[in-house]
Amino acid sequence: MLVIGHKNPDTDSICAAIAYSRLKSKVTGDIYLDCRAGHLNEETQYVLDKLGVEEPAYIKDVRTQVRDMEIKMVAGVSRDISMKAAWKIMRDEDVVTLAVTQGKALEGVITMGDIVESYMDLYDSKMLSMAKTSYQNVVDSLAGTMIVGEIDDCIEKGKVLIAAGNPEEIEKYVEPGDVVILGNRYESQLCAIEMNAGCLIVCEGSSIASTIKKQAEEHGCKIISTPHDTFTAARLINQSLPISYFMKEKNLVTFRMNDYIEDIQAVMAKEHHRYFPVLDDNDRYVGMISRRNFLGARKKRVILVDHNEKSQAVNGIENAEIMEIIDHHRLGTIETMGPVFFRNQPLGSTSTIVYLMYQEYNVEIDKNTAGLLLAAIVSDTLLYRSPTCTEVDRKAGAALAEISGIDPEKFAMEMFRAGSNLGSKTADEIIHQDFKRFSVNDMTIGIGQISSMDAEELKEIEKRVAEELENQRVDNKLDMIFILFTDILSESSEVFFTGKDADVTIENAFNGKKTGENSALLPGVVSRKKQFLPAVVSALQQ
Numbered sequence: 001m002l003v004i005g006h007k008n009p010d011t012d013s014i015c016a017a018i019a020y021s022r023l024k025s026k027v028t029g030d031i032y033l034d035c036r037a038g039h040l041n042e043e044t045q046y047v048l049d050k051l052g053v054e055e056p057a058y059i060k061d062v063r064t065q066v067r068d069m070e071i072k073m074v075a076g077v078s079r080d081i082s083m084k085a086a087w088k089i090m091r092d093e094d095v096v097t098l099a100v101t102q103g104k105a106l107e108g109v110i111t112m113g114d115i116v117e118s119y120m121d122l123y124d125s126k127m128l129s130m131a132k133t134s135y136q137n138v139v140d141s142l143a144g145t146m147i148v149g150e151i152d153d154c155i156e157k158g159k160v161l162i163a164a165g166n167p168e169e170i171e172k173y174v175e176p177g178d179v180v181i182l183g184n185r186y187e188s189q190l191c192a193i194e195m196n197a198g199c200l201i202v203c204e205g206s207s208i209a210s211t212i213k214k215q216a217e218e219h220g221c222k223i224i225s226t227p228h229d230t231f232t233a234a235r236l237i238n239q240s241l242p243i244s245y246f247m248k249e250k251n252l253v254t255f256r257m258n259d260y261i262e263d264i265q266a267v268m269a270k271e272h273h274r275y276f277p278v279l280d281d282n283d284r285y286v287g288m289i290s291r292r293n294f295l296g297a298r299k300k301r302v303i304l305v306d307h308n309e310k311s312q313a314v315n316g317i318e319n320a321e322i323m324e325i326i327d328h329h330r331l332g333t334i335e336t337m338g339p340v341f342f343r344n345q346p347l348g349s350t351s352t353i354v355y356l357m358y359q360e361y362n363v364e365i366d367k368n369t370a371g372l373l374l375a376a377i378v379s380d381t382l383l384y385r386s387p388t389c390t391e392v393d394r395k396a397g398a399a400l401a402e403i404s405g406i407d408p409e410k411f412a413m414e415m416f417r418a419g420s421n422l423g424s425k426t427a428d429e430i431i432h433q434d435f436k437r438f439s440v441n442d443m444t445i446g447i448g449q450i451s452s453m454d455a456e457e458l459k460e461i462e463k464r465v466a467e468e469l470e471n472q473r474v475d476n477k478l479d480m481i482f483i484l485f486t487d488i489l490s491e492s493s494e495v496f497f498t499g500k501d502a503d504v505t506i507e508n509a510f511n512g513k514k515t516g517e518n519s520a521l522l523p524g525v526v527s528r529k530k531q532f533l534p535a536v537v538s539a540l541q542q
Contacts, residue, residue: 014056043379050414063319307329328344355396
């Protein structure tokens with residue numbers, strides 16, 4: 001099961017996902033994978049590096065993939081096996097397509113239709129030599145025994161024929177290299193050998209004279225004994241042809257483990273095959289899937305942390321099965337197919353909720369997990385300065401600091417300093433460092449926040465960001481966009497905005513002091529969640 005935060009993840013989103021996946025694994029004994037839906041910012045990367053924690057796996061999309069389907073693990077077969085052997089495997093495995101592989105590399109596919117078509121349309125008596133058929137295949141197809149000659153050799157030339165006449169007649173049509181099917185007549189066997197036949201197939205398990213064996217050895221002629229009669233042997237011998245002669249090698253329709261099933265359905269519908277090979281990321285053959293496997297495809301099971309709005313969720317969330325939501329934000333637009341465990345508390349950090357759940361489950365918090373949870377709480381509450389911070393957050397932070405042995409104030413300064421390294425970033429990177437989309441009435445607005453302990457640094461980047469805002473609004477299909485530049489030490493923010501009526505919205509929401517045509521100073525405003533967003537939503541709904 002995946003535990004994942006929102007896009008443009010912050011420290012709380014990442015640390016909550018890691019800590020909660022650890023808790024769920026301990027409580028249930030199942031495997032929970034902590035994930036991220038976007039790239040880490042510098043602050044969060046600093047925290048993970050400082051605590052020696054590997055960054056969560058990046059999940060771009062949670063739509064159902066081929067790997068979520070029931071893949072039929074049918075082993076690949078060699079291109080040299082006989083048509084008969086391939087047919088038997090298909091019947092035993094209840095499939096109509098086999099992957100032809102060399103090692104794990106896919107070389108082609110052979111279908112039951114290919115085998116039937118070859119059997120019905122095969123009239124060329126030289127087919128065995130044209131296909132370089134191995135004598136091993138011939139022996140296997142005829143349930144025979146190699147009496148004279150090397151079984152590993154191949155039929156290099158000649159045709160297949162039945163020696164039904166007297167020796168005089170046989171001399172007329174046996175040519176060097178031919179495979180001759182015959183009975184127990186000594187004279188016919190000797191004649192075929194003297195005509196330099198490549199192989200004698202002696203039917204009905206007839207005994208073979210020692211002189212015939214000796215003559216065959218001297219002439220380089222192989223002898224195979226089969227229990228079948230002449231008619232049956234003639235019917236079965238074409239089944240010894242190697243599948244390489246009929247398999248498809250070009251324009252193969254294959255799928256990969258990471259392909260999304262909604263993308264491959266259209267491709268499958270156009271093809272007549274019933275089974276399709278699946279490859280991994282290294283082009284190695286894995287198994288086969290068919291159309292009926294769609295019925296049992298498992299949706300990805302997901303736990304959302306630190307958000308509950310579809311616009312902030314990982315791509316494809318509507319196709320996933322949401323199992324739980326752990327959050328501390330306003331209620332948003334996520335819809336679920338059935339009831340889920342939903343915990344939402346008005347606290348300063350999602351990680352505070354996770355801390356409380358550790359206590360409720362009576363699970364001991366190790367030093368490393370305590371450091372992660374503390375970092376998240378300190379980050380989201382701006383070292384307990386944010387109005388979203390509660391007494392519960394402060395107590396949780398104090399307890400976690402004691403467990404982890406970390407000085408919260410010193411750690412916070414290091415984190416904020418690492419996260420406020422903005423001078424080398426582009427305007428686009430700065431805007432999206434901590435950016436969220438919200439739906440309000442029929443509008444979509446974007447709100448970003450840049451927090452720093454260096455007021456001069458904020459001033460240096462404001463102009464670059466202001467010039468880029470309108471482009472970002474258009475590119476992201478937003479009605480309005482707001483970017484907060486929050487000075488942690490002075491506990492105030494300057495907001496830059498663009499979009500129709502954005503200036504009116506700010507005026508109605510805060511009556512703040514305008515610092516420019518598209519900017520305003522907001523004293524005491526440091527929280528996007530508790531101060532800025534509710535005021536903007538209220539102004540838009542008036």
